[in-house]
Amino acid sequence: MIVKTKKFALDKKKYINMAFTRQIKKSWYWLLIPLAVMILGPILHYTGVYKNWWILITGFVGGLLYIAFWYIQFYAATQMEQNAQMFDKFAYEIDSRQILVKVNKREGGVIKWDTIQSAEKLENNDFLLHIARGQFLHFPKNVFNSEHDMKLMENILRRKSLL
Structure with a gap:
């Protein structure tokens, strides 16, 4: 099963507050x-x-x-210009093998699960995947297409022993 998200970007103010x-x-x-x-x-x-x-x-x-x-x-x-990519709009496809980061239908990249150090489910049902200090993937609940996708995301994180 694949969890597909809507295309979204991380807000700079939200990044600063969360990382700090x-x-x-x-x-x-x-x-x-x-x-x-x-x-x-x-x-x-x-x-x-x-x-x-x-x-x-x-x-x-x-x-x-x-x-x-x-x-x-x-x-x-x-x-910083080299970090500008963190705040671009991406769509994500998440499964048990990898996290596929999609710029558009043809372009994208892959994040392997072994680069994710930990994950947490925030009080407002957002997901936060920690990569390194100051580097994380934040998935607000409104980017998921359904409740089923949110539950599937939580199950994947539990199976990977990240939650």
């Missing part, structure tokens, strides 16, 4: 360092060990810079 939030959720523990510095600063200040507020400001700015770094990375990915 997933990266921050995955590496949130790095924000503990600036948080610890921000907690340690006032403690050192009030105990008289270190009477300077720069440590607090440094921790706050460090946390903001970490968050800004990742947001800028994903924003820049949408502006």
Whole structure:
């Protein structure tokens, strides 16, 4: 059985938000360092060990810079010419052997299942297939032709042990 989707494109704003939030959720523990510095600063200040507020400001700015770094990375990915293809309109044919990406009836490419690291079904019944950091395939529920196609997609992902 083949799941065929309508032709659709990934929105740049949606890409930035999805990639950024997933990266921050995955590496949130790095924000503990600036948080610890921000907690340690006032403690050192009030105990008289270190009477300077720069440590607090440094921790706050460090946390903001970490968050800004990742947001800028994903924003820049949408502006680069070599990534422009990620935001073009494609139709997909998904079966248990491969994911066929179709530009039109004659042109397209193939994504093998072994390049997909994981998959998840989002709360709004969208499917998200992770390829690498910042690279994923997002299938909103409105691109499927029927409920049967959505269930078939979920079954394929379960059989591939991705869900």
